[in-house]
Amino acid sequence: MRSDLPPPGLTFEALTKRFGTVVALDDVTFTVPPGAVTALVGPNGSGKTTLMRIVLGLASPTAGRALVAGQHYRHLHNPLTRIGALLDATAVDPGLTGRTHLRWLAAAGGIPTGRADALLEYVGLSAAARRRVGGWSLGMKQRLGVAVALLGDPPILMLDEPMNGLDPEGMVWFRGLVRNLRDEGRTVLLSSHLMRELEGIADRVVVIHHGRIAADAGIDSLLAEEVDTSGPPSLEDVYLRLVTSPEQVVTAPEQVRP
Structure with a gap:
Protein backbone atom coordinates (compact mmCIF):
# COMPACT_ATOMS: atom_id res chain seq x y z
CA MET A 1 0.00 0.00 0.00
CA ARG A 2 1.22 3.47 -0.83
CA SER A 3 2.55 5.80 1.84
CA ASP A 4 3.29 8.85 -0.37
CA LEU A 5 -0.31 9.88 -0.91
CA PRO A 6 -1.35 13.52 -1.31
CA PRO A 7 -3.98 14.80 1.15
CA PRO A 8 -7.23 14.83 -0.85
CA GLY A 9 -10.68 14.39 0.64
CA LEU A 10 -14.39 14.54 -0.05
CA THR A 11 -16.39 17.75 0.06
CA PHE A 12 -20.16 18.13 0.12
CA GLU A 13 -21.48 21.62 -0.51
CA ALA A 14 -25.18 22.38 0.03
CA LEU A 15 -25.99 19.00 -1.49
CA THR A 16 -29.69 18.52 -2.18
CA LYS A 17 -31.45 15.65 -3.93
CA ARG A 18 -35.18 15.38 -4.57
CA PHE A 19 -37.09 12.46 -6.06
CA GLY A 20 -40.34 14.15 -7.01
CA THR A 21 -41.82 15.37 -3.74
CA VAL A 22 -39.42 13.26 -1.65
CA VAL A 23 -36.36 15.12 -0.33
CA ALA A 24 -33.56 12.56 0.07
CA LEU A 25 -30.84 15.13 0.89
CA ASP A 26 -31.51 18.65 2.10
CA ASP A 27 -28.67 21.20 2.01
CA VAL A 28 -26.03 18.74 3.24
CA THR A 29 -22.62 20.31 3.84
CA PHE A 30 -19.60 18.59 5.39
CA THR A 31 -16.07 17.45 4.57
CA VAL A 32 -14.30 14.12 4.88
CA PRO A 33 -10.63 14.81 5.65
CA PRO A 34 -7.61 12.61 4.96
CA GLY A 35 -5.99 10.60 7.71
CA ALA A 36 -9.27 9.97 9.51
CA VAL A 37 -12.18 7.55 9.43
CA THR A 38 -15.51 9.36 9.07
CA ALA A 39 -18.62 7.35 9.88
CA LEU A 40 -21.83 8.25 8.05
CA VAL A 41 -24.83 7.03 10.03
CA GLY A 42 -28.57 7.43 9.90
CA PRO A 43 -31.82 5.46 9.71
CA ASN A 44 -32.75 3.52 6.58
CA GLY A 45 -33.85 5.96 3.90
CA SER A 46 -31.99 8.89 5.43
CA GLY A 47 -29.98 9.57 2.25
CA LYS A 48 -26.63 7.89 2.97
CA THR A 49 -26.48 5.69 -0.13
CA THR A 50 -27.90 8.47 -2.31
CA LEU A 51 -25.07 10.72 -1.15
CA MET A 52 -22.45 8.13 -2.07
CA ARG A 53 -24.06 7.52 -5.46
CA ILE A 54 -23.88 11.25 -6.20
CA VAL A 55 -20.16 11.24 -5.42
CA LEU A 56 -19.62 8.59 -8.10
CA GLY A 57 -21.82 10.28 -10.69
CA LEU A 58 -24.44 7.51 -10.46
CA ALA A 59 -27.05 10.10 -9.49
CA SER A 60 -27.23 13.82 -10.15
CA PRO A 61 -27.88 16.33 -7.37
CA THR A 62 -30.86 18.65 -7.54
CA ALA A 63 -28.61 21.36 -6.11
CA GLY A 64 -25.15 21.68 -4.60
CA ARG A 65 -22.22 19.45 -5.39
CA ALA A 66 -20.01 16.60 -4.20
CA LEU A 67 -16.29 16.85 -4.94
CA VAL A 68 -13.51 14.28 -4.96
CA ALA A 69 -10.23 16.00 -4.13
CA GLY A 70 -11.77 19.25 -5.34
CA GLN A 71 -13.14 17.83 -8.62
CA HIS A 72 -16.35 16.31 -9.89
CA TYR A 73 -16.01 12.55 -10.39
CA ARG A 74 -16.58 12.87 -14.15
CA HIS A 75 -13.50 15.09 -14.44
CA LEU A 76 -11.14 12.69 -12.68
CA HIS A 77 -8.33 11.16 -14.68
CA ASN A 78 -8.14 7.40 -14.03
CA PRO A 79 -10.89 7.53 -11.38
CA LEU A 80 -10.10 4.06 -9.98
CA THR A 81 -6.77 5.45 -8.82
CA ARG A 82 -8.45 8.45 -7.15
CA ILE A 83 -11.40 6.94 -5.29
CA GLY A 84 -12.48 3.38 -4.52
CA ALA A 85 -16.01 2.46 -3.51
CA LEU A 86 -18.08 -0.41 -2.20
CA LEU A 87 -21.80 0.27 -2.56
CA ASP A 88 -23.37 -3.18 -3.00
CA ALA A 89 -21.31 -6.28 -2.38
CA THR A 90 -23.96 -8.49 -4.02
CA ALA A 91 -23.76 -6.67 -7.36
CA PRO A 154 -6.76 5.09 -4.28
CA PRO A 155 -6.24 7.73 -1.59
CA ILE A 156 -10.01 7.92 -0.96
CA LEU A 157 -12.24 5.01 0.09
CA MET A 158 -16.03 5.11 0.36
CA LEU A 159 -17.67 2.01 1.85
CA ASP A 160 -21.43 1.51 2.27
CA GLU A 161 -22.34 -1.03 4.98
CA PRO A 162 -19.09 -2.98 4.51
CA MET A 163 -19.47 -4.96 7.75
CA ASN A 164 -22.79 -6.60 6.89
CA GLY A 165 -22.38 -10.37 6.81
CA LEU A 166 -18.89 -10.46 8.32
CA ASP A 167 -18.28 -13.14 10.94
CA PRO A 168 -16.27 -12.33 14.12
CA GLU A 169 -12.99 -13.12 12.35
CA GLY A 170 -14.06 -10.89 9.49
CA MET A 171 -14.88 -8.06 11.90
CA VAL A 172 -11.40 -8.24 13.40
CA TRP A 173 -9.89 -8.24 9.91
CA PHE A 174 -11.99 -5.26 8.82
CA ARG A 175 -11.12 -3.19 11.89
CA GLY A 176 -7.43 -3.74 11.22
CA LEU A 177 -7.86 -2.88 7.54
CA VAL A 178 -9.61 0.42 8.24
CA ARG A 179 -7.05 1.43 10.85
CA ASN A 180 -4.24 0.70 8.38
CA LEU A 181 -5.94 2.82 5.72
CA ARG A 182 -6.26 5.70 8.17
CA ASP A 183 -2.64 5.36 9.30
CA GLU A 184 -1.54 5.55 5.65
CA GLY A 185 -3.20 8.96 5.48
CA ARG A 186 -6.13 7.93 3.32
CA THR A 187 -9.59 9.44 3.36
CA VAL A 188 -12.17 6.92 4.59
CA LEU A 189 -15.93 7.43 4.58
CA LEU A 190 -17.98 4.45 5.69
CA SER A 191 -21.60 3.91 6.62
CA SER A 192 -22.92 1.27 8.98
CA HIS A 193 -25.69 0.51 11.44
CA LEU A 194 -23.24 -1.34 13.70
CA MET A 195 -22.64 1.46 16.19
CA ARG A 196 -20.44 -0.51 18.56
CA GLU A 197 -18.10 -1.46 15.74
CA LEU A 198 -17.96 2.12 14.48
CA GLU A 199 -17.09 3.33 17.96
CA GLY A 200 -13.91 1.27 17.76
CA ILE A 201 -12.70 2.59 14.39
CA ALA A 202 -14.29 5.99 13.63
CA ASP A 203 -12.65 9.33 14.37
CA ARG A 204 -15.56 11.48 13.23
CA VAL A 205 -19.30 10.92 12.93
CA VAL A 206 -21.79 12.52 10.57
CA VAL A 207 -25.40 11.72 11.44
CA ILE A 208 -28.03 12.22 8.72
CA HIS A 209 -31.71 12.22 9.62
CA HIS A 210 -34.52 13.02 7.19
CA GLY A 211 -31.87 14.08 4.69
CA ARG A 212 -30.30 16.71 6.95
CA ILE A 213 -27.18 16.81 9.11
CA ALA A 214 -28.07 16.07 12.74
CA ALA A 215 -24.45 15.85 13.94
CA ASP A 216 -20.98 16.43 12.54
CA ALA A 217 -18.32 16.07 15.22
CA GLY A 218 -15.36 14.11 16.52
CA ILE A 219 -16.53 10.91 18.16
CA ASP A 220 -14.81 11.78 21.44
CA SER A 221 -16.69 15.10 21.53
CA LEU A 222 -20.01 13.37 20.95
CA LEU A 223 -19.39 10.80 23.68
CA ALA A 224 -18.26 13.48 26.13
CA GLU A 225 -21.59 15.30 25.72
CA GLU A 226 -23.67 12.19 26.42
CA VAL A 227 -24.29 12.42 30.19
CA ASP A 228 -27.84 11.07 30.55
CA THR A 229 -26.93 7.38 30.59
CA SER A 230 -26.87 4.75 33.32
CA GLY A 231 -23.40 3.59 32.28
CA PRO A 232 -20.49 4.67 30.09
CA PRO A 233 -21.78 6.64 27.07
CA SER A 234 -21.83 4.91 23.70
CA LEU A 235 -22.21 5.99 20.11
CA GLU A 236 -25.50 4.10 20.06
CA ASP A 237 -26.81 6.34 22.88
CA VAL A 238 -25.77 9.46 20.94
CA TYR A 239 -27.31 8.19 17.73
CA LEU A 240 -30.66 7.26 19.28
CA ARG A 241 -30.91 10.63 21.02
CA LEU A 242 -30.22 12.51 17.80
CA VAL A 243 -32.64 10.60 15.60
CA THR A 244 -35.43 10.85 18.18
CA SER A 245 -34.78 14.58 18.72
CA PRO A 246 -34.14 15.72 15.14
CA GLU A 247 -34.39 19.40 16.01
CA GLN A 248 -31.09 19.09 17.85
CA VAL A 249 -28.00 19.60 15.69
CA VAL A 250 -24.54 18.84 17.07
CA THR A 251 -21.36 20.21 15.59
CA ALA A 252 -17.99 20.24 17.25
CA PRO A 253 -14.36 20.72 16.29
CA GLU A 254 -12.86 17.77 14.48
CA GLN A 255 -11.05 15.41 16.83
CA VAL A 256 -8.74 12.81 15.32
CA ARG A 257 -7.45 10.09 17.53
CA PRO A 258 -3.70 9.71 17.65
Whole structure:
Protein backbone atom coordinates (compact mmCIF):
# COMPACT_ATOMS: atom_id res chain seq x y z
CA MET A 1 0.00 0.00 0.00
CA ARG A 2 1.22 3.47 -0.83
CA SER A 3 2.55 5.80 1.84
CA ASP A 4 3.29 8.85 -0.37
CA LEU A 5 -0.31 9.88 -0.91
CA PRO A 6 -1.35 13.52 -1.31
CA PRO A 7 -3.98 14.80 1.15
CA PRO A 8 -7.23 14.83 -0.85
CA GLY A 9 -10.68 14.39 0.64
CA LEU A 10 -14.39 14.54 -0.05
CA THR A 11 -16.39 17.75 0.06
CA PHE A 12 -20.16 18.13 0.12
CA GLU A 13 -21.48 21.62 -0.51
CA ALA A 14 -25.18 22.38 0.03
CA LEU A 15 -25.99 19.00 -1.49
CA THR A 16 -29.69 18.52 -2.18
CA LYS A 17 -31.45 15.65 -3.93
CA ARG A 18 -35.18 15.38 -4.57
CA PHE A 19 -37.09 12.46 -6.06
CA GLY A 20 -40.34 14.15 -7.01
CA THR A 21 -41.82 15.37 -3.74
CA VAL A 22 -39.42 13.26 -1.65
CA VAL A 23 -36.36 15.12 -0.33
CA ALA A 24 -33.56 12.56 0.07
CA LEU A 25 -30.84 15.13 0.89
CA ASP A 26 -31.51 18.65 2.10
CA ASP A 27 -28.67 21.20 2.01
CA VAL A 28 -26.03 18.74 3.24
CA THR A 29 -22.62 20.31 3.84
CA PHE A 30 -19.60 18.59 5.39
CA THR A 31 -16.07 17.45 4.57
CA VAL A 32 -14.30 14.12 4.88
CA PRO A 33 -10.63 14.81 5.65
CA PRO A 34 -7.61 12.61 4.96
CA GLY A 35 -5.99 10.60 7.71
CA ALA A 36 -9.27 9.97 9.51
CA VAL A 37 -12.18 7.55 9.43
CA THR A 38 -15.51 9.36 9.07
CA ALA A 39 -18.62 7.35 9.88
CA LEU A 40 -21.83 8.25 8.05
CA VAL A 41 -24.83 7.03 10.03
CA GLY A 42 -28.57 7.43 9.90
CA PRO A 43 -31.82 5.46 9.71
CA ASN A 44 -32.75 3.52 6.58
CA GLY A 45 -33.85 5.96 3.90
CA SER A 46 -31.99 8.89 5.43
CA GLY A 47 -29.98 9.57 2.25
CA LYS A 48 -26.63 7.89 2.97
CA THR A 49 -26.48 5.69 -0.13
CA THR A 50 -27.90 8.47 -2.31
CA LEU A 51 -25.07 10.72 -1.15
CA MET A 52 -22.45 8.13 -2.07
CA ARG A 53 -24.06 7.52 -5.46
CA ILE A 54 -23.88 11.25 -6.20
CA VAL A 55 -20.16 11.24 -5.42
CA LEU A 56 -19.62 8.59 -8.10
CA GLY A 57 -21.82 10.28 -10.69
CA LEU A 58 -24.44 7.51 -10.46
CA ALA A 59 -27.05 10.10 -9.49
CA SER A 60 -27.23 13.82 -10.15
CA PRO A 61 -27.88 16.33 -7.37
CA THR A 62 -30.86 18.65 -7.54
CA ALA A 63 -28.61 21.36 -6.11
CA GLY A 64 -25.15 21.68 -4.60
CA ARG A 65 -22.22 19.45 -5.39
CA ALA A 66 -20.01 16.60 -4.20
CA LEU A 67 -16.29 16.85 -4.94
CA VAL A 68 -13.51 14.28 -4.96
CA ALA A 69 -10.23 16.00 -4.13
CA GLY A 70 -11.77 19.25 -5.34
CA GLN A 71 -13.14 17.83 -8.62
CA HIS A 72 -16.35 16.31 -9.89
CA TYR A 73 -16.01 12.55 -10.39
CA ARG A 74 -16.58 12.87 -14.15
CA HIS A 75 -13.50 15.09 -14.44
CA LEU A 76 -11.14 12.69 -12.68
CA HIS A 77 -8.33 11.16 -14.68
CA ASN A 78 -8.14 7.40 -14.03
CA PRO A 79 -10.89 7.53 -11.38
CA LEU A 80 -10.10 4.06 -9.98
CA THR A 81 -6.77 5.45 -8.82
CA ARG A 82 -8.45 8.45 -7.15
CA ILE A 83 -11.40 6.94 -5.29
CA GLY A 84 -12.48 3.38 -4.52
CA ALA A 85 -16.01 2.46 -3.51
CA LEU A 86 -18.08 -0.41 -2.20
CA LEU A 87 -21.80 0.27 -2.56
CA ASP A 88 -23.37 -3.18 -3.00
CA ALA A 89 -21.31 -6.28 -2.38
CA THR A 90 -23.96 -8.49 -4.02
CA ALA A 91 -23.76 -6.67 -7.36
CA VAL A 92 -21.51 -9.33 -8.89
CA ASP A 93 -22.27 -11.76 -11.71
CA PRO A 94 -22.79 -15.01 -9.77
CA GLY A 95 -21.40 -17.04 -12.67
CA LEU A 96 -17.96 -15.42 -12.47
CA THR A 97 -15.16 -16.51 -10.20
CA GLY A 98 -13.83 -13.93 -7.79
CA ARG A 99 -10.51 -13.91 -9.65
CA THR A 100 -12.16 -13.37 -13.04
CA HIS A 101 -14.35 -10.57 -11.67
CA LEU A 102 -11.43 -8.69 -10.15
CA ARG A 103 -9.11 -9.27 -13.11
CA TRP A 104 -11.77 -8.05 -15.54
CA LEU A 105 -12.20 -4.82 -13.55
CA ALA A 106 -8.44 -4.37 -13.40
CA ALA A 107 -8.10 -4.77 -17.17
CA ALA A 108 -10.98 -2.35 -17.78
CA GLY A 109 -9.30 0.23 -15.53
CA GLY A 110 -5.83 -0.14 -17.03
CA ILE A 111 -4.51 -1.78 -13.86
CA PRO A 112 -2.08 -4.74 -14.04
CA THR A 113 -3.98 -7.98 -13.48
CA GLY A 114 -1.34 -9.08 -11.00
CA ARG A 115 -2.78 -6.46 -8.67
CA ALA A 116 -6.02 -8.45 -8.59
CA ASP A 117 -4.28 -11.61 -7.39
CA ALA A 118 -2.36 -9.69 -4.74
CA LEU A 119 -5.58 -8.13 -3.44
CA LEU A 120 -7.40 -11.46 -3.28
CA GLU A 121 -4.67 -12.63 -0.94
CA TYR A 122 -4.75 -9.34 0.98
CA VAL A 123 -8.49 -9.66 1.72
CA GLY A 124 -8.23 -13.35 2.57
CA LEU A 125 -9.90 -14.81 -0.53
CA SER A 126 -7.05 -16.66 -2.22
CA ALA A 127 -8.48 -20.09 -1.42
CA ALA A 128 -11.89 -19.20 -2.86
CA ALA A 129 -10.68 -17.08 -5.79
CA ARG A 130 -11.37 -19.71 -8.48
CA ARG A 131 -14.87 -20.53 -7.20
CA ARG A 132 -18.01 -18.93 -8.63
CA VAL A 133 -19.15 -15.96 -6.60
CA GLY A 134 -22.74 -17.25 -6.62
CA GLY A 135 -21.70 -19.84 -4.02
CA TRP A 136 -19.98 -17.35 -1.74
CA SER A 137 -21.31 -16.07 1.57
CA LEU A 138 -22.22 -12.40 2.02
CA GLY A 139 -19.11 -11.91 4.13
CA MET A 140 -16.91 -13.23 1.32
CA LYS A 141 -18.64 -10.93 -1.16
CA GLN A 142 -17.97 -8.01 1.19
CA ARG A 143 -14.27 -8.88 1.18
CA LEU A 144 -14.34 -9.01 -2.63
CA GLY A 145 -16.06 -5.60 -2.65
CA VAL A 146 -13.26 -4.21 -0.49
CA ALA A 147 -10.73 -5.64 -2.95
CA VAL A 148 -12.56 -3.88 -5.79
CA ALA A 149 -12.43 -0.59 -3.85
CA LEU A 150 -8.68 -1.01 -3.33
CA LEU A 151 -7.97 -2.06 -6.92
CA GLY A 152 -6.55 1.29 -8.05
CA ASP A 153 -4.73 1.89 -4.73
CA PRO A 154 -6.76 5.09 -4.28
CA PRO A 155 -6.24 7.73 -1.59
CA ILE A 156 -10.01 7.92 -0.96
CA LEU A 157 -12.24 5.01 0.09
CA MET A 158 -16.03 5.11 0.36
CA LEU A 159 -17.67 2.01 1.85
CA ASP A 160 -21.43 1.51 2.27
CA GLU A 161 -22.34 -1.03 4.98
CA PRO A 162 -19.09 -2.98 4.51
CA MET A 163 -19.47 -4.96 7.75
CA ASN A 164 -22.79 -6.60 6.89
CA GLY A 165 -22.38 -10.37 6.81
CA LEU A 166 -18.89 -10.46 8.32
CA ASP A 167 -18.28 -13.14 10.94
CA PRO A 168 -16.27 -12.33 14.12
CA GLU A 169 -12.99 -13.12 12.35
CA GLY A 170 -14.06 -10.89 9.49
CA MET A 171 -14.88 -8.06 11.90
CA VAL A 172 -11.40 -8.24 13.40
CA TRP A 173 -9.89 -8.24 9.91
CA PHE A 174 -11.99 -5.26 8.82
CA ARG A 175 -11.12 -3.19 11.89
CA GLY A 176 -7.43 -3.74 11.22
CA LEU A 177 -7.86 -2.88 7.54
CA VAL A 178 -9.61 0.42 8.24
CA ARG A 179 -7.05 1.43 10.85
CA ASN A 180 -4.24 0.70 8.38
CA LEU A 181 -5.94 2.82 5.72
CA ARG A 182 -6.26 5.70 8.17
CA ASP A 183 -2.64 5.36 9.30
CA GLU A 184 -1.54 5.55 5.65
CA GLY A 185 -3.20 8.96 5.48
CA ARG A 186 -6.13 7.93 3.32
CA THR A 187 -9.59 9.44 3.36
CA VAL A 188 -12.17 6.92 4.59
CA LEU A 189 -15.93 7.43 4.58
CA LEU A 190 -17.98 4.45 5.69
CA SER A 191 -21.60 3.91 6.62
CA SER A 192 -22.92 1.27 8.98
CA HIS A 193 -25.69 0.51 11.44
CA LEU A 194 -23.24 -1.34 13.70
CA MET A 195 -22.64 1.46 16.19
CA ARG A 196 -20.44 -0.51 18.56
CA GLU A 197 -18.10 -1.46 15.74
CA LEU A 198 -17.96 2.12 14.48
CA GLU A 199 -17.09 3.33 17.96
CA GLY A 200 -13.91 1.27 17.76
CA ILE A 201 -12.70 2.59 14.39
CA ALA A 202 -14.29 5.99 13.63
CA ASP A 203 -12.65 9.33 14.37
CA ARG A 204 -15.56 11.48 13.23
CA VAL A 205 -19.30 10.92 12.93
CA VAL A 206 -21.79 12.52 10.57
CA VAL A 207 -25.40 11.72 11.44
CA ILE A 208 -28.03 12.22 8.72
CA HIS A 209 -31.71 12.22 9.62
CA HIS A 210 -34.52 13.02 7.19
CA GLY A 211 -31.87 14.08 4.69
CA ARG A 212 -30.30 16.71 6.95
CA ILE A 213 -27.18 16.81 9.11
CA ALA A 214 -28.07 16.07 12.74
CA ALA A 215 -24.45 15.85 13.94
CA ASP A 216 -20.98 16.43 12.54
CA ALA A 217 -18.32 16.07 15.22
CA GLY A 218 -15.36 14.11 16.52
CA ILE A 219 -16.53 10.91 18.16
CA ASP A 220 -14.81 11.78 21.44
CA SER A 221 -16.69 15.10 21.53
CA LEU A 222 -20.01 13.37 20.95
CA LEU A 223 -19.39 10.80 23.68
CA ALA A 224 -18.26 13.48 26.13
CA GLU A 225 -21.59 15.30 25.72
CA GLU A 226 -23.67 12.19 26.42
CA VAL A 227 -24.29 12.42 30.19
CA ASP A 228 -27.84 11.07 30.55
CA THR A 229 -26.93 7.38 30.59
CA SER A 230 -26.87 4.75 33.32
CA GLY A 231 -23.40 3.59 32.28
CA PRO A 232 -20.49 4.67 30.09
CA PRO A 233 -21.78 6.64 27.07
CA SER A 234 -21.83 4.91 23.70
CA LEU A 235 -22.21 5.99 20.11
CA GLU A 236 -25.50 4.10 20.06
CA ASP A 237 -26.81 6.34 22.88
CA VAL A 238 -25.77 9.46 20.94
CA TYR A 239 -27.31 8.19 17.73
CA LEU A 240 -30.66 7.26 19.28
CA ARG A 241 -30.91 10.63 21.02
CA LEU A 242 -30.22 12.51 17.80
CA VAL A 243 -32.64 10.60 15.60
CA THR A 244 -35.43 10.85 18.18
CA SER A 245 -34.78 14.58 18.72
CA PRO A 246 -34.14 15.72 15.14
CA GLU A 247 -34.39 19.40 16.01
CA GLN A 248 -31.09 19.09 17.85
CA VAL A 249 -28.00 19.60 15.69
CA VAL A 250 -24.54 18.84 17.07
CA THR A 251 -21.36 20.21 15.59
CA ALA A 252 -17.99 20.24 17.25
CA PRO A 253 -14.36 20.72 16.29
CA GLU A 254 -12.86 17.77 14.48
CA GLN A 255 -11.05 15.41 16.83
CA VAL A 256 -8.74 12.81 15.32
CA ARG A 257 -7.45 10.09 17.53
CA PRO A 258 -3.70 9.71 17.65
